Amino acid sequence: MQRHTLFCERVGYIEMPSRASYLIKPTLLARGAILIALAVTIHAAAPRKEPTMNSKVAEESGFTVIGIEARTSNAKEMTPEGTIGKQWARFMKENLAAQIPNKSDSAILAVYTDYASDKDGEYTFILGARVTSPTQVPKGMIARKVQPGRYAIFTSEKGPVAKVVSETWQRIWSIPKSSPGGHRAYKTDYEVYDQRAANPQNAQVEVHVGVN
Numbered sequence: 001m002q003r004h005t006l007f008c009e010r011v012g013y014i015e016m017p018s019r020a021s022y023l024i025k026p027t028l029l030a031r032g033a034i035l036i037a038l039a040v041t042i043h044a045a046a047p048r049k050e051p052t053m054n055s056k057v058a059e060e061s062g063f064t065v066i067g068i069e070a071r072t073s074n075a076k077e078m079t080p081e082g083t084i085g086k087q088w089a090r091f092m093k094e095n096l097a098a099q100i101p102n103k104s105d106s107a108i109l110a111v112y113t114d115y116a117s118d119k120d121g122e123y124t125f126i127l128g129a130r131v132t133s134p135t136q137v138p139k140g141m142i143a144r145k146v147q148p149g150r151y152a153i154f155t156s157e158k159g160p161v162a163k164v165v166s167e168t169w170q171r172i173w174s175i176p177k178s179s180p181g182g183h184r185a186y187k188t189d190y191e192v193y194d195q196r197a198a199n200p201q202n203a204q205v206e207v208h209v210g211v212n
Contacts (some may be wrong), residue, residue: 055152055181057211062148065109066100067091067128069142074119084125091127099138104130107194111146115186119173146188151208152181161203165191168207185210 068091070083077084091097097108107129114124126144134143154172156164175182187210196204 055154057150057152057181060148060151060208062146063104063130064134064143064145065111065126065128066131066134066137066141066143067109067111067126068096068140069124069126069144071114071122071124073122087125087127096138096141097129100129100131100141101136101138102131102133104132105194107192109190109192111144111188111190113144113146113188118184118186146190149185149187150211152211154181154207154209156203156205156207158202158204161197161200161205164203165205165207168205172207172209181209181211183212185212 068087070087072083076082091108109126109128109130111126111128112123113126116122126142128141131143134145137143152172154168156168158164172181177183189207189209192206192208194206196206
């Protein structure tokens with residue numbers, strides 16, 4: 001974790017195009033650089049023992065997301081060849097959120113799906129937004145259906161976005177299989193960055209984990 005913590009500290013803020021046409025609050029722009037650094041650490045960070053947290057398990061009806069995708073693994077993300085940070089950088093630099101038509105809300109979704117096995121295998125990372133219709137897919141993007149199913153929903157504490165999301169994943173990894181939300185399906189998981197994450201210094205993020 002030390003190398004990635006240093007990376008987060010050194011990235012700093014970068015200038016990004018306006019996303020006001022897509023987001024309700026322009027203050028969401030400020031989180032771009034943090035998310036780029038955050039993406040390298042959250043899903044690939046080495047699990048460590050943390051106190052477990054409460055979650056709720058719900059049956060979700062599924063939805064369609066349009067965005068950009070890449071195939072990767074946690075092992076790859078711990079090296080310079082990691083792609084998640086690069087996907088976030090492209091998403092912000094090219095203002096791709098504004099190019100997604102028929103958005104159902106203003107949230108950005110980071111989806112982890114098509115797991116080859118478990119946390120140690122490859123998976124597909126999709127960065128985009130929920131849509132009401134998949135009929136118009138911009139060039140270079142994909143439309144993917146997130147299937148209905150049971151999800152354990154974890155809500156992070158409020159605080160610096162990199163810190164609270166990383167801590168949420170660490171606690172998810174620490175949950176025993178016998179506990180609610182502990183028996184992961186390794187089909188689809190996703191993070192929701194909505195208005196609660198508008199202030200990157202006092203953000204709250206939801207993590208939805210597919211369970212059996």
